Amino acid sequence: MSTVQHNMSLTGEPPKTLNTVQKIATIIGMFGLAILLLASFNVTFPNKAVWLSISLLSITGGIILFARGAYANELEGIKNHGVWFKSVSSRGFLAWITGIALTGFYIVLYFYAEYLGLNANGENTGVISLFDPLSRLLNGNPASQWFVYGTLYTIAIFAFGIKFIWKYRHNRYERIRTMSVMFFQTAFAFLIPEFMARLNTSEAYNLPYYDLKSVWPLNYYLFDGYSLDGLLSSGNLGLYMLLFGVASIFIITPILTYKYGKRWYCSWVCGCGGLAETAGDPFRHLSDKSMFAWKVERWVVHSVLVFAVVMTTALVSTYLGNDSNAYWLTKDVFLIGAGVFLTLIFAGIWFFKRDALKKDARYGAVGYFVIIIALLGIHYGSGNSNIFIFEAAVLRQWYGFLIGAIFSGVIGTGFYPIFGSRVWCRFGCPMAAILGLQQRLFSRFRITTNGGQCISCGNCSTYCEMGIDVRAYAQKGENIVRASCVGCGICSAVCPRGVLKLENGPMESRIDSNQVLLGNDVDLIALVNKK
Amino acid sequence: MEHIVIIGNGISGVTAARHIRKLSDKRITIISAETEHFFSRTALMYIYMGHMKYEHTKPYEDWFWEKNKIELKRAYVNEVMHEEKQLLLEDGAKISYDKLIIAVGSKSNKFGWPGQDLDGVQGLYSYQDLETLEQYAPNKKVCKRAVIVGGGLIGIELAEMLHTRGIPVTFLVRESSFWNGILPNGESEMINRHIKNHHIDLRLGVNLKEILADENGRARAVVVAETAEEIPCDLVGLTAGVSPNVDFLKGSGIELGRGVKVNRYLETNVPDVYAIGDCAEQREAIGKRRTIEAVWYTGRMMGETIAQTICGNRIQYNPGNWFNSAKFFDIEYQTYGWVNSNEQLPDYEEHFHWIHEDDTKCLTIATHKETGKFLGINTFGIRMRHEVFDTWLTDDRGTDYVVQYLALANFDPEFYRSFESQVLEAYTNQTINA
Numbered sequence: 001m002s003t004v005q006h007n008m009s010l011t012g013e014p015p016k017t018l019n020t021v022q023k024i025a026t027i028i029g030m031f032g033l034a035i036l037l038l039a040s041f042n043v044t045f046p047n048k049a050v051w052l053s054i055s056l057l058s059i060t061g062g063i064i065l066f067a068r069g070a071y072a073n074e075l076e077g078i079k080n081h082g083v084w085f086k087s088v089s090s091r092g093f094l095a096w097i098t099g100i101a102l103t104g105f106y107i108v109l110y111f112y113a114e115y116l117g118l119n120a121n122g123e124n125t126g127v128i129s130l131f132d133p134l135s136r137l138l139n140g141n142p143a144s145q146w147f148v149y150g151t152l153y154t155i156a157i158f159a160f161g162i163k164f165i166w167k168y169r170h171n172r173y174e175r176i177r178t179m180s181v182m183f184f185q186t187a188f189a190f191l192i193p194e195f196m197a198r199l200n201t202s203e204a205y206n207l208p209y210y211d212l213k214s215v216w217p218l219n220y221y222l223f224d225g226y227s228l229d230g231l232l233s234s235g236n237l238g239l240y241m242l243l244f245g246v247a248s249i250f251i252i253t254p255i256l257t258y259k260y261g262k263r264w265y266c267s268w269v270c271g272c273g274g275l276a277e278t279a280g281d282p283f284r285h286l287s288d289k290s291m292f293a294w295k296v297e298r299w300v301v302h303s304v305l306v307f308a309v310v311m312t313t314a315l316v317s318t319y320l321g322n323d324s325n326a327y328w329l330t331k332d333v334f335l336i337g338a339g340v341f342l343t344l345i346f347a348g349i350w351f352f353k354r355d356a357l358k359k360d361a362r363y364g365a366v367g368y369f370v371i372i373i374a375l376l377g378i379h380y381g382s383g384n385s386n387i388f389i390f391e392a393a394v395l396r397q398w399y400g401f402l403i404g405a406i407f408s409g410v411i412g413t414g415f416y417p418i419f420g421s422r423v424w425c426r427f428g429c430p431m432a433a434i435l436g437l438q439q440r441l442f443s444r445f446r447i448t449t450n451g452g453q454c455i456s457c458g459n460c461s462t463y464c465e466m467g468i469d470v471r472a473y474a475q476k477g478e479n480i481v482r483a484s485c486v487g488c489g490i491c492s493a494v495c496p497r498g499v500l501k502l503e504n505g506p507m508e509s510r511i512d513s514n515q516v517l518l519g520n521d522v523d524l525i526a527l528v529n530k531k
Numbered sequence: 532m533e534h535i536v537i538i539g540n541g542i543s544g545v546t547a548a549r550h551i552r553k554l555s556d557k558r559i560t561i562i563s564a565e566t567e568h569f570f571s572r573t574a575l576m577y578i579y580m581g582h583m584k585y586e587h588t589k590p591y592e593d594w595f596w597e598k599n600k601i602e603l604k605r606a607y608v609n610e611v612m613h614e615e616k617q618l619l620l621e622d623g624a625k626i627s628y629d630k631l632i633i634a635v636g637s638k639s640n641k642f643g644w645p646g647q648d649l650d651g652v653q654g655l656y657s658y659q660d661l662e663t664l665e666q667y668a669p670n671k672k673v674c675k676r677a678v679i680v681g682g683g684l685i686g687i688e689l690a691e692m693l694h695t696r697g698i699p700v701t702f703l704v705r706e707s708s709f710w711n712g713i714l715p716n717g718e719s720e721m722i723n724r725h726i727k728n729h730h731i732d733l734r735l736g737v738n739l740k741e742i743l744a745d746e747n748g749r750a751r752a753v754v755v756a757e758t759a760e761e762i763p764c765d766l767v768g769l770t771a772g773v774s775p776n777v778d779f780l781k782g783s784g785i786e787l788g789r790g791v792k793v794n795r796y797l798e799t800n801v802p803d804v805y806a807i808g809d810c811a812e813q814r815e816a817i818g819k820r821r822t823i824e825a826v827w828y829t830g831r832m833m834g835e836t837i838a839q840t841i842c843g844n845r846i847q848y849n850p851g852n853w854f855n856s857a858k859f860f861d862i863e864y865q866t867y868g869w870v871n872s873n874e875q876l877p878d879y880e881e882h883f884h885w886i887h888e889d890d891t892k893c894l895t896i897a898t899h900k901e902t903g904k905f906l907g908i909n910t911f912g913i914r915m916r917h918e919v920f921d922t923w924l925t926d927d928r929g930t931d932y933v934v935q936y937l938a939l940a941n942f943d944p945e946f947y948r949s950f951e952s953q954v955l956e957a958y959t960n961q962t963i964n965a
Contacts, residue, residue: 013669013696013697082580291592452831453854492944
């Protein structure tokens with residue numbers, strides 16, 4: 001389209017332009033951010049509680065007012081007008097600026113918190129000190145960089161959640177789902193852990209920060225030595241929390257995923273998913289839909305899972321002792337138990353579900369199984385002095401650095417405006433990998449295709465944040481059962497012909513690769529499906 | 532190796548090519564002058580609206596064609612020389628074929644209006660139409676007003692498109708109510724109101740008299756026939772339907788009516804030449820269908836059918852129960868079976884109409900007066916399950932049954948409020964009153 005006029009103005013004509021309300025909203029929000037920025041450059045604010053309130057309210061209010069400007073005067077319906085024209089949502093100049101700023105923020109947050117004013121041995125300064133009043137109010141202690149991050153994160157999910165609800169107000173599934181992620185972030189990820197920290201003022205409690213909805217292996221620090229120590233030295237409450245953590249992964253998660261698919265977690269409860277669905281919504285269409293990206297995704301995400309399993313097994317076995325008289329669960333018992341458990345899972349999948357696996361999935365499954373069992377074997381055979389072939393602590397350190405910080409934070413969120421909102425969930429999250437396996441193999445969830453109504457327009461694929469080529473299935477009349485699908489429901493929402501519906505139903509013939517394009521002569525359907 | 536040449540890379544031609552490839556290793560060439568790769572024509576509007584870019588409208592990645600050994604040729608066919616089994620291309624080159632499938636689609640109708648060929652006057656069908664639209668209506672400064680002539684599915688889509696760029700739209704519709712040659716009155720009137728809610732200047736029951744030019748040969752205004760009103764504008768959208776794009780076949784010896792005449796096997800009068808999709812015209816109507824069906828779904832079905840025939844299993848084009856869908860701004864429309872408009876209503880057909888108080892959802896069920904048989908349903912703002920209605924139509928269910936079990940057919944997303952009980956109540960009351 002050589003005739004299109006490209007200009008550099010940031011707020012061109014409709015649908016790119018910002019209206020007056022949105023411009024005012026932007027100024028208010030930026031004012032709130034500016035306070036935080038000034039604080040991080042050590043401008044001292046006289047009354048921290050007041051200025052923090054002004055800042056956070058401006059940010060929240062600015063976002064909500066922006067949403068009002070965008071959607072209040074529009075009739076209900078899908079309004080993705082100009083998404084690919086706007087600089088910020090089409091990898092333009094603003095997108096790169098935002099991406100670089102976010103990435104920089106994450107690097108400082110994870111590795112240079114002292115620049116934010118963190119001072120472990122004395123009074124905080126900078127932006128962290130601005131958050132001290134709120135932190136003291138909630139947990140009794142001065143703020144840390146994680147408290148600052150948690151507060152901003154919660155505000156982002158809350159305020160952009162309201163924007164999302166406004167945008168999709170005609171869609172009850174989206175409304176309810178978004179209220180759910182807003183609730184779980186505010187209550188479970190933010191408030192409850194802060195209140196729990198108050199318990200620690202008593203001698204009887206030594207609880208680590210624990211977001212109860214964050215399940216291992218996403219919550220990979222649950223089995224760190226300090227975390228186990230803390231939980232086990234905090235009486236019954238600590239023990240119950242540890243048991244709940246173990247039950248979450250082995251009992252609660254499989255049951256819920258069987259009934260509803262992994263969406264119950266990834267797009268209804270999870271904090272990473274919550275941010276992606278709300279603040280990340282304007283970038284969901286930037287995910288890569290190519291077959292190549294899908295292949296990369298499968299190898300990378302499952303590799304991270306294997307890494308997490310090996311790392312955690314090493315950590316726990318290091319934590320445990322060798323004396324079976326002291327405690328029944330010794331290093332050896334644990335390692336043999338882990339080996340047997342993984343073998344049973346592998347054998348079960350291989351025996352019952354091999355046909356559901358593609359060729360590379362089979363190679364991957366066998367390869368990873370051999371690697372894990374070999375590591376367990378090496379460790380077991382080599383006496384207990386060496387932990388696998390790496391030190392558990394080193395493994396843990398590298399996992400925390402590569403996966404916990406770089407992948408989930410810097411790349412996962414920092415690159416929202418470039419790679420889309422679910423990079424971490426799609427390529428990096430080991431929890432998503434486990435849930436994905438369950439969803440693909442043992443779940444009632446699917447996205448149903450409505451007979452022959454698909455017109456191959458591509459809205460579903462374009463707006464799939466997980467990069468699933470939804471259209472490829474819909475235009476063949478096939479149900480969509482993909483490990484990566486987080487059940488956000490947007491494909492169904494943006495479909496102009498009512499073709500897609502998220503459903504829970506019987507497992508039987510859930511994955512049916514036959515073409516069921518209704519409207520055809522029935523004999524022709526039979527012929528087309530003859531392989 | 533037999534060489535199958537397909538003119539046209541739309542849904543019909545591409546479906547034919549894919550299925551021929553599934554069934555055989557014949558050499559396949561698709562010729563198109565429009566674009567290098569297959570894209571979804573129905574998604575053109577979303578490119579202009581900024582929902583998608585052109586690349587997103589391509590249903591298959593670019594490596595697909597080579598991997599499946601489907602050759603793509605970007606060229607315009609000037610002439611079909613069926614005696615030599617050759618095609619003459621615009622650049623003078625020739626391509627030989629063993630079997631030829633004509634799948635060239637449609638072109639926008641022009642009814643001889645004065646000024647219809649001026650700059651800034653266009654239909655909306657092809658990728659090139661989208662390019663000229665970007666040229667003449669990139670924004671509300673260049674295009675201060677647009678006038679759309681013709682109240683069908685493309686007209687309302689064009690109105691929605693221009694509206695997203697803040698361009699004021701006047702929408703001239705010949706009928707007394709939007710699309711009421713197809714839709715029953717209750718539905719048509721609800722859509723009228725919806726169009727106006729989007730601030731479109733909808734003019735019903737008016738015709739275009741002529742399009743006036745400025746000194747550069749560019750459209751500057753339209754004149755309304757009934758009122759002689761002159762409406763200044765910078766773009767005129769002609770959306771009064773489409774017709775088969777078959778002018779290049781005149782004099783070729785291939786029999787033409789409005790489209791390429793085909794029998795039930797989609798064969799033309801010339802051996803080894805077939806026609807499918809929008810450009811094919813059935814010699815006799817199939818059931819209540821029109822002889823020319825310019826619909827995505829029927830194009831796809833014809834593609835699948837012709838692939839069987841080409842690969843040695845000669846079968847008839849035998850479409851099942853009629854269905855279709857569209858979207859009018861924010862309101863989705865689906866239809867299963869036959870619901871006739873009030874204008875076309877046969878003696879035996881009666882309607883049950885239900886409309887929601889928010890004025891964005893309604894449905895109409897057509898019933899056979901004597902037998903009570905369910906003939907078809909139109910739904911607006913409520914998604915229905917194709918499979919269920921297909922079964923009910925095939926099984927000759929009665930309307931009483933359909934209304935009773937309507938919930939089984941609901942395809943709205945989870946947690947949506949459902950209206951089946953309201954519909955049932957209204958239906959029952961109506962039956963009692965009658």
